[in-house]
Amino acid sequence: MPGLTRLASLVSLIVIGASITNGKVLSDLTELSAQASFDFIVVGGGVGGSVVASRLSENPRHNVLLVEAGPENQGVTEIAVPGFFFFINGTYSWGHTSTPQVGLGGRSMPYTQGRVLGGSSSLNGMMYTRGSSDDYDLWGKVSGDSRWSWKNLFPYFLKNEQLVPPPGGRNATGQYDPRYHGRNGPLHVSLPWAGPTDFDLLAVKNAEAQDEIKFNQEPNSGKNAGLSYVQSTIGNGERWSAAVGFLGEKARERPNLTILLNTQTTRVLPSNNARNLDIRTVELVPLGGGNATIVAAKKEVILSAGAFGSPTILLNSGIGPKKELNKVKVKTIHDLPDVGKGLSDHLIFPVAWSANGVAQPVDTAAALEQWQTNRTGPLSEAVGHQIIFARIPKEAQLLKDYRDPASGPNAPHFEITLASQGPQVGGYVVLLTPRSRGSVKIRSNNPLDRPLIDLGYLTDPFDTLAIKEGVRVAKRWYQGPAYEDYVTGFLGPDPDTLADKEFVELLQQTAGTFWHPVGTNSISAKGSKKGVVDSDLKVKGVKGLRIVDASVIPYVPTAHTQAATYVLAERAADIIKEDW
Numbered sequence: 001m002p003g004l005t006r007l008a009s010l011v012s013l014i015v016i017g018a019s020i021t022n023g024k025v026l027s028d029l030t031e032l033s034a035q036a037s038f039d040f041i042v043v044g045g046g047v048g049g050s051v052v053a054s055r056l057s058e059n060p061r062h063n064v065l066l067v068e069a070g071p072e073n074q075g076v077t078e079i080a081v082p083g084f085f086f087f088i089n090g091t092y093s094w095g096h097t098s099t100p101q102v103g104l105g106g107r108s109m110p111y112t113q114g115r116v117l118g119g120s121s122s123l124n125g126m127m128y129t130r131g132s133s134d135d136y137d138l139w140g141k142v143s144g145d146s147r148w149s150w151k152n153l154f155p156y157f158l159k160n161e162q163l164v165p166p167p168g169g170r171n172a173t174g175q176y177d178p179r180y181h182g183r184n185g186p187l188h189v190s191l192p193w194a195g196p197t198d199f200d201l202l203a204v205k206n207a208e209a210q211d212e213i214k215f216n217q218e219p220n221s222g223k224n225a226g227l228s229y230v231q232s233t234i235g236n237g238e239r240w241s242a243a244v245g246f247l248g249e250k251a252r253e254r255p256n257l258t259i260l261l262n263t264q265t266t267r268v269l270p271s272n273n274a275r276n277l278d279i280r281t282v283e284l285v286p287l288g289g290g291n292a293t294i295v296a297a298k299k300e301v302i303l304s305a306g307a308f309g310s311p312t313i314l315l316n317s318g319i320g321p322k323k324e325l326n327k328v329k330v331k332t333i334h335d336l337p338d339v340g341k342g343l344s345d346h347l348i349f350p351v352a353w354s355a356n357g358v359a360q361p362v363d364t365a366a367a368l369e370q371w372q373t374n375r376t377g378p379l380s381e382a383v384g385h386q387i388i389f390a391r392i393p394k395e396a397q398l399l400k401d402y403r404d405p406a407s408g409p410n411a412p413h414f415e416i417t418l419a420s421q422g423p424q425v426g427g428y429v430v431l432l433t434p435r436s437r438g439s440v441k442i443r444s445n446n447p448l449d450r451p452l453i454d455l456g457y458l459t460d461p462f463d464t465l466a467i468k469e470g471v472r473v474a475k476r477w478y479q480g481p482a483y484e485d486y487v488t489g490f491l492g493p494d495p496d497t498l499a500d501k502e503f504v505e506l507l508q509q510t511a512g513t514f515w516h517p518v519g520t521n522s523i524s525a526k527g528s529k530k531g532v533v534d535s536d537l538k539v540k541g542v543k544g545l546r547i548v549d550a551s552v553i554p555y556v557p558t559a560h561t562q563a564a565t566y567v568l569a570e571r572a573a574d575i576i577k578e579d580w
């Protein structure tokens with residue numbers, strides 16, 4: 001793609017003016033003093049880890065080490081510019097590939113995960129969506145602990161967030177409801193720079209003209225169904241990652257926070273003289289391998305290496321299903337069958353319509369100049385302006401044949417993205433409530449080997465049938481009165497005209513992911529044999545070790561997953577502070 005090459009050369013010409021602080025940011029393991037001693041060691045500097053390390057080090061009595069496998073986020077132009085979301089250099093990602101997917105006709109899928117300070121929030125699509133209140137009430141139910149419920153988590157959403165004006169400062173009144181937003185939190189969230197465009201206004205008109213999908217002024221109120229304007233983790237026109245929000249200059253000035261970059265955690269190790277299993281030690285190697293260094297925490301180790309990273313570290317350490325660990329010759333120190341199980345994720349399916357619009361190409365060089373001048377313009381936006389959340393219609397046969405996997409009656413089954421590309425209207429139908437489950441396993445007893453990631457897509461027959469229903473919802477939407485002169489036809493894939501076999505083949509060939517893996521170290525009630533962590537996020541049967549990241553979320557929420565991970569980490573930080 002010539003456009004891409006040109007973009008890459010543009011990016012390399014610019015170094016943005018972010019100041020790079022040294023001092024408490026160590027660029028590799030050789031800079032870690034052998035005498036250094038820490039109360040807490042946090043593994044992984046993504047959403048969960050950045051929040052926990054930042055909040056714990058607010059207390060000057062706590063000395064915190066944050067270990068991140070990837071490099072610095074500051075000073076990287078393509079990370080900072082929201083519109084370069086699709087063009088971030090692969091060196092900032094783990095470069096995972098899934099196992100061949102049975103449900104996708106044997107296809108393996110490349111799977112992006114951030115490996116840079118800020119983790120996946122340094123290269124995600126920046127959508128800020130909390131999901132349905134039902135999603136969180138279900139956490140409360142499976143953990144047997146009402147602290148994990150929408151009502152009790154809501155103050156933590158506000159604590160976390162700071163709603164800021166859209167880039168350029170346009171008046172977005174009426175496109176959100178300020179009552180549901182925070183004003184002083186570290187995470188900046190805003191509405192898009194431009195809008196409403198003619199295409200946006202058509203959608204609002206269409207929402208008024210039919211009954212299935214109504215306009216919803218505030219998608220982050222806990223009731224997310226309907227058509228809404230997108231909110232994004234963007235502040236002043238720049239990507240607002242967890243590293244920007246929680247590991248900025250102020251946090252870096254704290255004498256009690258040390259950030260160690262380019263360092264991989266291979267295992268957690270039990271202390272020899274503990275009667276019960278007590279794990280407060282980590283084994284660290286330079287990214288990609290080298291001699292190991294052992295560092296012990298005085299209080300706790302907190303794993304925040306993400307839905308693939310955290311179970312991988314546990315399995316490498318001999319914490320997991322004994323039978324599987326035996327197969328790869330890893331000695332089991334703690335038989336915990338659910339480690340790596342229960343992976344749930346959002347599959348996406350592209351569909352398109354023909355339309356009467358005219359394509360409006362963006363001049364990337366001019367857009368970049370504008371972004372550099374005052375942080376506005378098309379590059380200060382990432383994805384579209386609007387999204388739809390919708391349910392399977394009540395009368396659908398599917399809900400009679402299968403138990404509804406949605407977390408509750410308010411939770412939508414689908415997200416439908418809206419995008420106008422001139423002569424085409426495109427969109428993804430996203431299955432928010434899959435019944436299929438995948439897993440994370442280790443390949444060998446070499447902790448540097450990549451994990452085996454089985455996404456499990458479309459292994460439950462409900463999911464294919466649900467995708468068909470989702471396409472029908474999207475078809476009905478664009479058949480609405482407001483689109484009469486604009487949308488000229490459905491280009492498919494159409495479950496109502498294609499033979500089942502043909503539809504399924506197209507689904508297998510074109511399905512992608514929104515990168516929302518959760519559930520691989522699921523939370524469960526204290527005393528339950530299921531799950532991996534209890535409702536204090538402590539690893540079951542182990543002292544000194546907690547997990548704070550997307551892996552503990554039991555079922556994928558009806559939303560993009562960063563807001564859920566942020567609120568989890570804010571709550572967890574207070575739980576940990578209360579203990580110490």
Ligand SMILES: Cc1cc2nc3c(=O)[nH]c(=O)nc-3n(C[C@H](O)[C@H](O)[C@H](O)COP(=O)(O)OP(=O)(O)OC[C@H]3O[C@@H](n4cnc5c(N)ncnc54)[C@H](O)[C@@H]3O)c2cc1C
Nearest residue numbers: 044046047048069119120124125126127265309550560562
């Ligand atoms: C391409 C992409 C687009 C996305 N788009 C959106 C979106 O638009 N909106 C949304 O809400 N969500 C989105 N998400 C999902 C969201 O970013 C994640 O849900 C969220 O980042 C999860 O937080 P986490 O802390 O669990 O993991 P992460 O943020 O991924 O952080 C894990 C960190 O641990 C580090 N790590 C892993 N293993 C080790 C190890 N062994 N040693 C040391 N460090 C380690 C990693 O390098 C990483 O920095 C997207 C994700 C991706 C990948």
Ligand SMILES: *[C@@H]1O[C@H](CO)[C@@H](O)[C@H](O)[C@H]1NC(C)=O
Nearest residue numbers: 008009011012089090091092
């Ligand atoms: C990506 O980063 C690597 C390492 O910094 C560099 O060698 C490479 O040229 C970069 N690729 C692009 C397309 O910018």
Ligand SMILES: *[C@@H]1O[C@H](CO)[C@@H](O)[C@H](O)[C@H]1NC(C)=O
Nearest residue numbers: 165169170171172173174175
């Ligand atoms: C923004 O627009 C609303 C109406 O849409 C108006 O009531 C309000 O005064 C405007 N605010 C500013 C600061 O212009």
Ligand SMILES: *[C@@H]1O[C@H](CO)[C@@H](O)[C@H](O)[C@H]1NC(C)=O
Nearest residue numbers: 029030286289290291292293
């Ligand atoms: C690893 O340690 C050994 C023994 O101390 C040493 O000889 C070797 O140089 C070290 N390797 C690296 C990459 O530092």
Ligand SMILES: *[C@@H]1O[C@H](CO)[C@@H](O)[C@H](O)[C@H]1NC(C)=O
Nearest residue numbers: 168169369370371373374376
């Ligand atoms: C930003 O700069 C562009 C020109 O590059 C200009 O058109 C626009 O009005 C400016 N916006 C603000 C908010 O200053």
Ligand SMILES: CC(=O)N[C@H]1CO[C@H](CO)[C@@H](O)[C@@H]1O
Nearest residue numbers: 039060061062063254255256
């Ligand atoms: C635990 C620890 O190292 N605490 C230090 C945190 O920083 C203050 C100065 O701000 C020191 O006085 C503490 O000893």
